[in-house]
Amino acid sequence: MTTRASVRRERRIGRPVEVVWEVIGRPDLLHLWYPGIEACEVRGDVRTITLATGMTLEERILTLDPVQRRFQYRVTGGLFQEHLATVDALDLGDHTTLAVYSTDAAPATMALVLGGGAGAALDELARQLEAATGPAVDAVRAGPHPSSAPHANHAEREATS
Amino acid sequence: MTTRASVRRERRIGRPVEVVWEVIGRPDLLHLWYPGIEACEVRGDVRTITLATGMTLEERILTLDPVQRRFQYRVTGGLFQEHLATVDALDLGDHTTLAVYSTDAAPATMALVLGGGAGAALDELARQLEAATGPAVDAVRAGPHPSSAPHANHAEREATS
Amino acid sequence: MGRKILFVTTDQQRYDTLGCNGGAIARTPVIDGLAGEGIRYERAVPASVVCMPSRSTMLTGQSPRRHGVWMNGVPLPVDAPSAAEVLRRVGYRTALVGKPHFEPFLDPFGRFTENRLARLGVPTVDSLGHDGLVGPHRGFEHLEFATHSSAGQLHYARWLAENHPEVIDGFYATLDRDLEVNADGGGATGAPQVKDNPVPRDWYHTDWVADRTIDWLDALDADDDWFCWMSFPDPHHPWDPPESELGRVAWREVPLPEGYSIDRAEREAILDAKPRHWRQWYDGQLVSNFEAPPSWVPATLTADQLREVTARNAVEVELIDEALGRVLAAIAARGWADDLDVIVTTDHGELGGDFGLLFKGPYHVDSLMRLPLVWRPAPNSGVAPAVVNGPVGLVDLAPTWCAIAGVAPSPWMEGVRLPVDEADHVDRHPGRVITEWDSERFGVTVGLRTITRDGWVCTVCMPGSVHDGSEGELYRLDDDPLQRENRWDDPALRSVRDDLVADLVDSLGPVTGGRRPVEAPV
């Protein structure tokens, strides 16, 4: 019996929610703020990430919702019996943001390990945003990824049957 | 192709996180703050809820984590191709709490409908907590459910294979 | 004793489906007769081209930005102001029979009053009004509901289940198993939302609505004043009228709509000159809203499918006209004919094949915005028959009901009493109508703001996930009645556009507060 677990990490970031979402809402920039992810390629709703250990993971982007400011992806390819990552930017109404990175996974151990990575990622995200500089913040400033222009809503379509 | 969706609702509640968790962390009390749920029965990690329309749903409690203050359940029984509900109490550090209720579901439409219910539930939760009175708050005050004493960690075990 | 008000709405009916408006497919002698005796409006414009916002505007006399029902699925607050309550307080008996839709239908928790009422088996429930006074739900003493479907929680579905369960499955399933608008095709052409329905005509919702209306009226005292909103679910899809009636219109002989270009290249060129959401939906690249089957691609629509849909739509329109005739006869039998005001309209139109599209969406053109509207004032009021050409809004209905009842319009009403003729329009009506679209669907946002004025229709596409804020539409109604040529970027019309946009921005006023959340798709 494989157990599942859910691990949530959060950081309050001293920047407005729109600014935080500019980074979180760019799936192609994850490697610029997630320690241990060295590269990141997005094609349609498939993202391939390369870890510092050399491992590559294929992910399906499930949700990229600028209204809720919620980004979700799922690692595909059999490593997990269950996986769902959710990144939220929550407006606290005082020009600060609560960034929340959740991992649901089976095996449970992987939720814990990915949770650790997510915590480190939020630390780095907060560091860059509050300093208003850093690789991810600079990349956002350089303009959108060609594929992230106003677009149709393919992202939330996922075959589940 | 069935689409999935993820709908998040949140409310800032002017009460400390421990007080908010006292309610959220009691799966047997959901009907006392979720409009349209008329009854709620918990046996082990199975919860059966009865809706105002007479419909009953069976749910599996996946996570009841007082450390993270995260509660998760999944509607079982085939109504959904995917379902995961997540309720978080997030400490904002100023004696206020952000309560977040998320629904991941396929079909997507059900995520929207359950999200609507969750929003109404958070409104009612905030109302009762901030008034320090109401059915759920009063039930918490009356003491724990017999089965919610210090217990072993069955909750996060779920067969996924 | 004052004037009685029969307010008749249909759902998603095009202007051109009525004989009095030039329609040649459906026969609508009853409404045509009312138009001949009363006032026919050539350009009645909704505040929104979807149900819940538009109906909320009728009831409250407010724009969507004020009543807050900014898209389908956002319930009108129970304590929103209600013109029905205004009438009730001056002694009117009040009822709404048929489709309400101020609250979402999809409601497994039974949270919304419309869904609760039939379960409770009571004609109404009390609730707090906008002014803190308790009264019946939204001012209606009697509520009896139906919608397009034989399923669900409302009175008609329960009545069918109790009395005629054998016919339930004959209706088209409006939602598929994923609770999305169903794309399944039927009939002879496989057109979406078409099904042959063996239900006897008497048990179909159109006649049920008339029957229930008549029953309510029959229970009133002879000297009661009354306001009755009779709200037919048709001719909104699904197009599943009783199959016994299909012979009324031979679909193969139905002419294609003027707004439909049979030449694909021409059709697509017209779409391409409009803001991008037009072509994206046509091609199946964009599903921005819940009002059409998400898995149906408009580009697949065939001419024959369009003919069959048009024919069935016309059948439904005829049934409504006949049902209305029965109600009017019943009213006459009560001796109320001379005191009776009848207003007939709809909440919004239907694309109906224009530009190769069906159903509705963020498309602010005549297909969806030019509505049937007829006001037949009480014969004893002495109002002369007329045609009003200038634009009026559904926002003007509530003040009109007040005027009929002889009470002042409430300060929260934004419209003005409908003009009784063209001169009255020039004198009293602002001459502009604002139509708003806002939608959110899983992160995809579309917003349109439209002004109808002086023979122009001008639409600004708000920045969102589809538009960048630079796009818009501009049509001159007299020389382009089908809105085939988008003149937004025409340099010769730049000052016209600037003036209309400035007026639009002015008219919208400040937006206050955040949007209320969407509770359900519909």
Add this chain to the structure above:
Amino acid sequence: MGRKILFVTTDQQRYDTLGCNGGAIARTPVIDGLAGEGIRYERAVPASVVCMPSRSTMLTGQSPRRHGVWMNGVPLPVDAPSAAEVLRRVGYRTALVGKPHFEPFLDPFGRFTENRLARLGVPTVDSLGHDGLVGPHRGFEHLEFATHSSAGQLHYARWLAENHPEVIDGFYATLDRDLEVNADGGGATGAPQVKDNPVPRDWYHTDWVADRTIDWLDALDADDDWFCWMSFPDPHHPWDPPESELGRVAWREVPLPEGYSIDRAEREAILDAKPRHWRQWYDGQLVSNFEAPPSWVPATLTADQLREVTARNAVEVELIDEALGRVLAAIAARGWADDLDVIVTTDHGELGGDFGLLFKGPYHVDSLMRLPLVWRPAPNSGVAPAVVNGPVGLVDLAPTWCAIAGVAPSPWMEGVRLPVDEADHVDRHPGRVITEWDSERFGVTVGLRTITRDGWVCTVCMPGSVHDGSEGELYRLDDDPLQRENRWDDPALRSVRDDLVADLVDSLGPVTGGRRPVEAPV
């Protein structure tokens, strides 16, 4: 030239596995010899009974509540203070060879330095120290790592993969496919974490650690002073020593541990008198931590399984003793024998069958808390052989290294230099050692606070998801050396308990700041 320091740790070794401590199963002549020439500690107590917190205490000289590694999986910050860096700054060459575990092993992102180093192929990396000065990682100029497994990112696994890939699968898989501690059984009895491993002894990690240590020492200059932490992964499970060595101990003839009651009723009665987490784990009702296979139920442990595990554990202990002998010989060959201080200890014990349990967890009894500790001062220092009975802590190691090197202990170190004899203990040592347990596992929290003092061991169970704050343990070591009788609720000992608890609370001091998050299970 000063004294050289060889600091030898094993992992999860019981006090009673050494001959000098009365052990009769494994032969440990090398360590026994060091004990005979030096100081043997009868009650050396860790600050935590799991690896990462305990090892962090050794390196920093701080308690877990101060260094912040409050459970396995919480990394020691890279800029935590390091006693190795203190020695390096006064000229010592520094190395750590073997198992580090200041940072989590399970690290798919390669975020932690320990895992990065082998990939980078460099002996160390520079980082910022606790005082803002840059130096090699945690003060070590040379780092070469191994752990219990033939898999993973560390040097030993890479060395095997490169040089002897054919033996990798012979090792036990420490984690199962769910990355949980593996419960699979092997050997003759099916005991968990047991496997017959065909690896040749020379390629096993115990000898590899000795080989790499010798190589590093051989590369030093003759007049270098040095501090070498040689850290054997054994005898921590898995119990998969080279099968060629299994004949050293005939498992069927191994006596059952004194702490194991073969009578089930007696065993369970003892457990039932302890706080509830004992019996709950035994019965498989509670998995509170990551240190044992979650799917293994202790109640299923058979006497034969225990014999086989004990035998294999002893084989691993013998191999370590022999490997240490080889290193000491190499040091002697370099001419450093007279200047050499050797300290041998472990990070924590092993339940080893006591109370019917294996592995480790929140169980503060001698099985896990009474550690082997031998300090053989440099022969030329003139320290006389001794046995110290009073309790000392692993927190005392860092000041001891400082003393050996002739530098003052750093102000951030919490312990004192290890006493050289009983009188020195009475004079200088506070006489109490605090041991802390904290764990979180998916919402299940357990906390223990223990004081060892004056022949008592007293544990308070902190309120959490298992305990309500009322439970505890109290043992008198002289008349209950196996801690079979919990006297927490004995009214006759109430004042003793109160005094110990007060001292415990006093010693813990204020807790500052929040807990750092857990990054991985291990």
